[in-house]
Amino acid sequence: MTREDGSGTPGHDPQQLWLSPGQPRRGRKPAFSREAITTAAVALADAEGLEAVTMRRVAAQVGAGVMSLYSYAPDKDTLLELMVDHVSGELPTSADLTGDWRTDLKTIARLQRANMLRHPWLPAALSTRRSLGPHTLAFLEHALAALRPTGLDGAAKLEIFAQLTAFVAGHVSHELTQAAAAGSPDRAAAEARYLATVAADGHHPELAEALAAPARPLTPEATFTRFLNRLVDGLGTD
Incomplete structure (x- = not known):
C-alpha cells in the first residue's frame, strides 16, 4: 500500500485518470472536485515546495478528510501527474507558427x-x-x-x-x-x-x-x- 509520503507501490491507469475526469475512483462522490484538489496542491507546492505536498496537507487545504482524497488520487505520484498537467494548461497552444x-x-x-x-x-x-x-x-x-x-x-x-x-x-x-x-x-x-x-x-x-x-x-x-x-x-x- 502507498504511504502518505507517496512511497510504496504507486501506479495508475492513464485511461481512467485522464479519460474519466472528475470521477472518483471509489466510494461516494466527495463535495469537492478533482480540479479543486489539484489547484490546492499546486498552490501549496508554489508556496512551500514539492516536499510540502502531502495528501494530508492538501486535504486540509480543501477542507476534506484525507481518505476522501484517495478517491481521486490514490497516492502522491498520481497527484503529481495531475499537478503537472494542470500547470501545463498555462502553456499557449493556439499561437500561429512562423513556419521557421x-x-x-x-x-x-x-x-x-x-x-x-x-x-x-x-x-x-x-x-x-x-x-x-x-x-x-x-x-x-x-x-x-x-x-x-x-x-x-x-x-x-x-x-x-x-x-x-x-x-x-x-x-x-x-x-x-x-x-x-x-x-x-x-x-x-x-x-x-x-x-x-x-x-x-x-x-x-x-x-x-x-x-x-x-x-x-x-x-x-x-x-x-x-x-x-x-x-x-x-x-x-x-
Whole structure:
C-alpha cells in the first residue's frame, strides 16, 4: 500500500485518470472536485515546495478528510501527474507558427521556461511523470506541428521535444539554484577567488584562458538565450 509520503507501490491507469475526469475512483462522490484538489496542491507546492505536498496537507487545504482524497488520487505520484498537467494548461497552444521550425522551437522553450519559473517544483516533478494528460498532449501537439517543416519522422520529432524539455528543466533547476546562491555574496566572492588561484597555478592553462576571455552578459535571460541557441541551431534534419 502507498504511504502518505507517496512511497510504496504507486501506479495508475492513464485511461481512467485522464479519460474519466472528475470521477472518483471509489466510494461516494466527495463535495469537492478533482480540479479543486489539484489547484490546492499546486498552490501549496508554489508556496512551500514539492516536499510540502502531502495528501494530508492538501486535504486540509480543501477542507476534506484525507481518505476522501484517495478517491481521486490514490497516492502522491498520481497527484503529481495531475499537478503537472494542470500547470501545463498555462502553456499557449493556439499561437500561429512562423513556419521557421527553429524560431518556433525557441519560442516553445521560452514558454516552458516561464512556466517552470512560475512553478519552481515543476522541473523535479517532470522527472517522475509517467503519462501525458490532456493539457500536456495539447502542448506536445503544438510542438510537433512546429517541427513538421523539418521533414523528420515522428520518432525523431518526439526525441527533439523530449531533448528540449529536458534542457529547459535542467537549465531552470540550475537557474533557481544560482538565484538562491546570489543571496550569499560572500560565497560567490570566495568561489571567484578560488578559481582565480587555480587558474594561476600553471596546471590549468585551458581554464586560465577561458577565465581571461571577455565576460558575456550574465542575466538569466541572456544566458538562457545563448544556451538555447546553441542547442536548437545545432539540431539537424537528417
